[in-house]
Amino acid sequence: MITPKTPPGFNELLPKDQIAFNAMVSRIRTAYELSGFTPLETSALELADVLLAKEDGETAKQVYRFTKGDTDYALRFDLTVPLARYAAEHYHELAFPFRRYQIQEVWRAEKPQAGRFRQFYQCDVDIIGTDSVIAEAEVILAARNAYQSLGLKNITFRISHRGIIGGFLADRKLDRLSTDVLRAIDKMDKLSGSEISNELKKAGLSNKDSKDILSLVSIQGTTKEVTKQLSDLGINQSEFNNAIQNLEELGKLLKASGMKPSEYIFDLRIARGFDYYTGVVFEMFLLGNRSSVGSGGRYDNLVSHYSKEKLSGVGASIGLSRLFSVIKEKNTGPSSPAQALIIVFSENLLPYCFEVASLLRDNNINVEIYPGAAKPAKQLSYANKLGIPFVLLCGENEEKKRQVTIKNMKSGKQITASLSSAVKKIKSLVA
């Protein structure tokens, strides 16, 4: 006998949570398709050379990579690299700008720890092949609609533009420090005041420049507030000015789309550590939650390793596992999709039970026939355990009169209805 278990760091759901997880995914799909994003799935296994074309030590170490036959395989570790590979591979078959969403598992051999898994779902949405700020607005709106469809109304997008810090440094002829400074700013939330000053010093900034940068990134507020404060700095540098203009246009489009002031804040601390972001960057926060539940931004060229074509675009990624942990906590849903369980009293009543089930299923009522003529108490306890809200009694009397007795498992109340009126009755009860 072998002990049945999954590898350490690999998580599976029990039915109750799987049902809630699927409902979450389904709502996100609907929200993204509402904005015309097309679904995409890429292969779990990729050629290692192709998938890791861009990767250096750290990421590569976490990738599940192995050889079988002549092939060197690697398992998908994010959804961005496969998108780049797919877009380059199918460049002539796709219509650009290409907008897609992708909800799939990724695998990373991280150290297993509480809430961290080696297999988890990512949810990405991107528009590639355009420089227009329409893309930023469309991606942010789609992500916002996805959160809203999950009943998460208290989401705030904190938005910035890497050109603000970049332009500010360029204005002082310090553009060479840009990457390190952005990385330091990205860590601000996790560091104390003196630690962040230290980081900026390490990045090569003087005390004065460091102080000025910290004062710059403390700017936050509405479109008007932030653009005014930035203009007041009197910096006349093209990257800086373009960034301000970009944020201003983006703010206008988000406002026109009905986003409330509480839903988006320009916050210049948002820097995003990844080097490939080149313009607008943003992170999404749930009210009362310090760590972000998603993030995104604009990149200059997604496919540089795979193609001579240049494809710039905007993407957002929702941390689906973290999001689900929020939803899971409040999950009081059932462990079965069945809305009603047909109790089987005896074998000879079975044809009637199946007739009733067919009628209800034909009318889109999810119904299960208990698979066996067990004691009724056992069948009722099964319905209870799964959280099935109604049971249907099809006994001899009911069969004779072509009726069905509907019992509400919560209240214990029961009513008997003719077969012809049962569909309507059950529908109004489960509604």
Add this chain to the structure above:
Amino acid sequence: MITPKTPPGFNELLPKDQIAFNAMVSRIRTAYELSGFTPLETSALELADVLLAKEDGETAKQVYRFTKGDTDYALRFDLTVPLARYAAEHYHELAFPFRRYQIQEVWRAEKPQAGRFRQFYQCDVDIIGTDSVIAEAEVILAARNAYQSLGLKNITFRISHRGIIGGFLADRKLDRLSTDVLRAIDKMDKLSGSEISNELKKAGLSNKDSKDILSLVSIQGTTKEVTKQLSDLGINQSEFNNAIQNLEELGKLLKASGMKPSEYIFDLRIARGFDYYTGVVFEMFLLGNRSSVGSGGRYDNLVSHYSKEKLSGVGASIGLSRLFSVIKEKNTGPSSPAQALIIVFSENLLPYCFEVASLLRDNNINVEIYPGAAKPAKQLSYANKLGIPFVLLCGENEEKKRQVTIKNMKSGKQITASLSSAVKKIKSLVA
């Protein structure tokens, strides 16, 4: 520059087919949940020792297996073994009888060839933990409803029971030959008459027994026809008699559920090669298609390698890839979920475009804003390429009068509507 490509034998879909594939999966989910089957997902990576507990040479060779750190991993190669592992692992957390469906990818390092992939979707449905024939009927009905929901009305279930041949042989004291004879019968469709006789001889049957078996398995027809012919053989052997009774009961339940005679035929040639089937077995055929699109049956004990508990049950598996190849051929659907594309005439009209998009999205109309103020001809050609049926013109005139012009891409017809009536107009047009 690295050539972007997937490994040989790994298939990905373009948007048009991905949309059709997702629609197929979504309909199958709905059909299974209609019968109260709960969704399940198991881990892609399993511990090799656990996953391969039962496997001998042939299957094990095809499994993607590798070591990372201290862990010996194997990729999921079917959905039956993970179900057994999951049911044994979570035995005390699940309610039995446990009914679940599972739609996930599996990986097998088969020789790549036309229509055969190393990564493909399986779709399994099982009820475990019951001996009742209700389970057979429920599984068959759920699979039938899944096919019907895809518009595939011409599906026939060919049903048999392994106890017919088993009992027939036992009656002649030849039960030791049962496995080999069933395997030979399973190949009948692929072999000529003399080849199958040879196989039966190799299995150890005399000429007389071989002839009698071939005459036995030629029996097919309705419940009544088959059970009468079998009874007429005058065999009085318990396994044989139980099998007849089982088929008779099953036929009764399928009939009570409204299945038409053309939808299920008892056909004693159906044997299923797998050893783990112990009772009713069946295969599903699409009219005019010689190879089956699915199959299933009853097994005595699913979890024998993982638990002392005994869990018998019934399962059916739909070959999703083969099924999709049928659907794909006729796929004339769009390459985008968008029902309408908003044409962007100029940057300063953007806030109005976003306002219109928000209004439509709030009313569940899938709408995309073209991401850039490209030439209108280019935007129209993009809509054409993606098969988006309507474009919305929000020009200066429209903005001023708070209107939108709706253009049907197929007919070229266009109408202008006030913003307040646009939702209703577009909804009736896309319906």
